[in-house]
Amino acid sequence: MLHNVDLILTLAGGLSAALVLGFITQKLRMSPIVGYLLAGIIVGPYSPGFVADADTASQCAEIGIILLMFGVGLHFHLKDLLAVQRIVLPGATAQIGAATLLGMVVSHGFGWSWSAGAVFGMAISVASTVVLTRVLSDNKALHTTTGHVALGWLVVEDLFTILLLVLLPAIVGGGGQSESVWHVLAVTTLKLGALVVFALVVGQRIIPKLLAYVARTGTRDLFTLSVLVLALGVAVGAANFFGASMALGAFLSGMVVGQSEFSSQAAAEALPMRDAFAVLFFVSVGMLFNPASLISDWPLILATLGIVLIGKPLAAFIVVKLFGKPLRMALSVAVALAQIGEFSFILAAMGISHGLFGPEVNNAIIPAAMISITLNPLLYRRIDGAVR
Numbered sequence: 001m002l003h004n005v006d007l008i009l010t011l012a013g014g015l016s017a018a019l020v021l022g023f024i025t026q027k028l029r030m031s032p033i034v035g036y037l038l039a040g041i042i043v044g045p046y047s048p049g050f051v052a053d054a055d056t057a058s059q060c061a062e063i064g065i066i067l068l069m070f071g072v073g074l075h076f077h078l079k080d081l082l083a084v085q086r087i088v089l090p091g092a093t094a095q096i097g098a099a100t101l102l103g104m105v106v107s108h109g110f111g112w113s114w115s116a117g118a119v120f121g122m123a124i125s126v127a128s129t130v131v132l133t134r135v136l137s138d139n140k141a142l143h144t145t146t147g148h149v150a151l152g153w154l155v156v157e158d159l160f161t162i163l164l165l166v167l168l169p170a171i172v173g174g175g176g177q178s179e180s181v182w183h184v185l186a187v188t189t190l191k192l193g194a195l196v197v198f199a200l201v202v203g204q205r206i207i208p209k210l211l212a213y214v215a216r217t218g219t220r221d222l223f224t225l226s227v228l229v230l231a232l233g234v235a236v237g238a239a240n241f242f243g244a245s246m247a248l249g250a251f252l253s254g255m256v257v258g259q260s261e262f263s264s265q266a267a268a269e270a271l272p273m274r275d276a277f278a279v280l281f282f283v284s285v286g287m288l289f290n291p292a293s294l295i296s297d298w299p300l301i302l303a304t305l306g307i308v309l310i311g312k313p314l315a316a317f318i319v320v321k322l323f324g325k326p327l328r329m330a331l332s333v334a335v336a337l338a339q340i341g342e343f344s345f346i347l348a349a350m351g352i353s354h355g356l357f358g359p360e361v362n363n364a365i366i367p368a369a370m371i372s373i374t375l376n377p378l379l380y381r382r383i384d385g386a387v388r
Contacts, residue, residue, distance in 0.1 A: 006053040013043050013050050014057060014283040015276075022279070031131055031373045033341065036279050037366060040286020047291070057284040063232070064281030065346060066250040067274035070231040072129065072158055073254020074267055084152040091319040092156035095337065098315035099125030099307055106303045107357075116356040122164060123348045124308055124365065126157045128341020128373065130278075135336060135377050146332045149325075153316070153333065161343045165247050166192055168350055195242040199234065199252035207253070208260040215262065224269040230257065231270065247346070278342070285345045285366060293363035300360075304368040309375070313338040328387045335379045339372040340365065 021035035021042075043052040103121020104114055112120070132154055136142040142151075207230060214226045230253050238249025257266045294301070313334035320330035348361050 006056050009050075010052040010056040010060070011280075014039065014052050014280060017042050018279050018283050029377065031134065031377070033128070033131065033282055034370050034374055036282035037286040037289075037370055040283040041289050041291065042286075043283065044287035044289065046289070052283075052287065054284075054287060057280065057287060060277060060280040061284035062246070064274075064277035064279075064284075065342075066231055066235045066246055067270065067277050068281070068342060069162075069235075069247045069250035070254040070270060071267075071274045073251040073256075074258040074263065074270065076155065076158075076251075076255055076258060084149050087149060087320065087323050087325070088152035088156050091316060091323075091333075092153050092160070094319050095153075095312055095315040096122065096125040096157065096160060099312050102307045102311045106300075106307065110300055110303075112357060116351065119168070119347065119351040119356050120361060121307075122160075123344045123351070123361075124304060124340050124368070125312065126161050126341075126343040126347070127154060127312075127337045127339055128343070128369075129154050129158065131339050131341055131373050131376060132336050135380050138377065139380055141332065146329045149320075149329065150333050150336045153337065158343065161347065162248055162251055164347065165350065169354065191242045192248075195238055195249070196252065198242075199249075199256060203234075203253065203256040204259070207256050208262065211257070211260065211262045211266070215265070220269075223265065224273075227257070227266050227270045228273060281342065281345075285362070288359065288362040289366040290363055293360070294367065297360060297363045300364045301367050304364045305371060308340055308368055308372045309338050328383065331383050331386060332380070335376070335383060338379065339376045340369045341373065344369060 017039035018036045021039045022032035023035070025035035025038075026032050041047060043050055045051050045054065100118055100121035103124060104117035107117035107120050108114060132150060133142065136147045136150060141147045210230075211223070211226060214223050217223075231250055234253035235246035235249040238252070239246045242249075257263060260266075316337050317330045317334035320333050321327075344365055345362075348365050351357055352359060352361065
């Protein structure tokens with residue numbers, strides 16, 4: 001061919017494989033995310049046949065992360081979190097702490113540093129909002145008290161992840177000297193504060209007016225384009241002018257749009273784009289997995305699964321019971337959180353980019369995610385029997 005078609009081939013191959021395997025996993029009553037990860041393995045460099053371009057897939061994944069975070073901000077309502085704050089704030093904190101401690105102990109046994117183990121533990125402490133929402137919805141528990149507690153728990157985990165995405169580069173880049181670390185953290189905190197003030201004060205005055213002006217044209221594609229520009233533009237601006245992560249910028253822009261009168265319309269226009277690029281994000285993650293690691297890294301995979309399926313839910317169960325909640329709620333919240341997903345991959349990728357650990361962490365997290373996501377709806381449907 002006379003021109004470069006890596007982007008077209010990556011989109012066509014990756015999305016086609018994701019469509020087929022996502023459809024199959026859906027028919028098997030599993031999460032389509034499992035199919036998307038399997039699609040990434042099939043089009044990845046460790047499998048025969050067509051191999052998607054890794055750099056192109058990685059850039060598409062970055063867009064997927066931005067739109068995922070924009071969607072999280074779009075649906076973030078502080079009042080929903082405040083309604084269940086008494087249980088979800090200490091609960092999520094305790095569960096994250098327990099998973100992080102377990103991750104540090106386990107990974108240290110495999111020769112990792114304590115700092116690498118901390119990031120690894122934090123990565124597997126965060127459950128997937130996509131999976132949780134789907135499981136609760138399928139079991140008609142989304143709008144129950146249990147559903148509100150579980151979702152509020154996930155919101156706290158998401159906010160923790162966002163904070164970690166902002167602070168981790170500053171901590172890692174501190175050069176190992178405490179004064180340097182504190183100096184970098186102080187500068188980073190000031191920049192973060194400036195970004196939040198700019199987004200929530202200036203953004204709340206400008207963005208709704210901009211959307212209103214575009215909406216008055218009555219042209220749907222212009223409104224869709226304006227939402228996409230806001231998500232990507234604020235994300236890039238946050239990185240270039242405030243030194244923050246693009247994920248944080250996307251989250252803040254989603255929050256501002258979500259609090260405006262155009263939140264429903266913006267969600268209707270943005271979510272299809274988010275879903276398409278989110279699929280590419282999961283495909284790109286699957287491309288990093290080497291199936292041969294199932295033989296060489298099985299002890300680390302089993303240890304990771306143990307933390308995700310036993311350690312995390314046990315910590316959540318204990319916290320909910322300590323607050324005097326019913327056994328069914330404690331089991332429901334614990335089981336709903338016994339999985340990992342998109343933010344686990346993002347944190348793992350950040351740890352790899354800063355040299356905390358090597359790519360082998362993906363060989364543990366990816367199969368753990370696939371297994372836990374597959375088991376999650378099956379376990380949730382057996383809660384009533386377990387309570388009886």
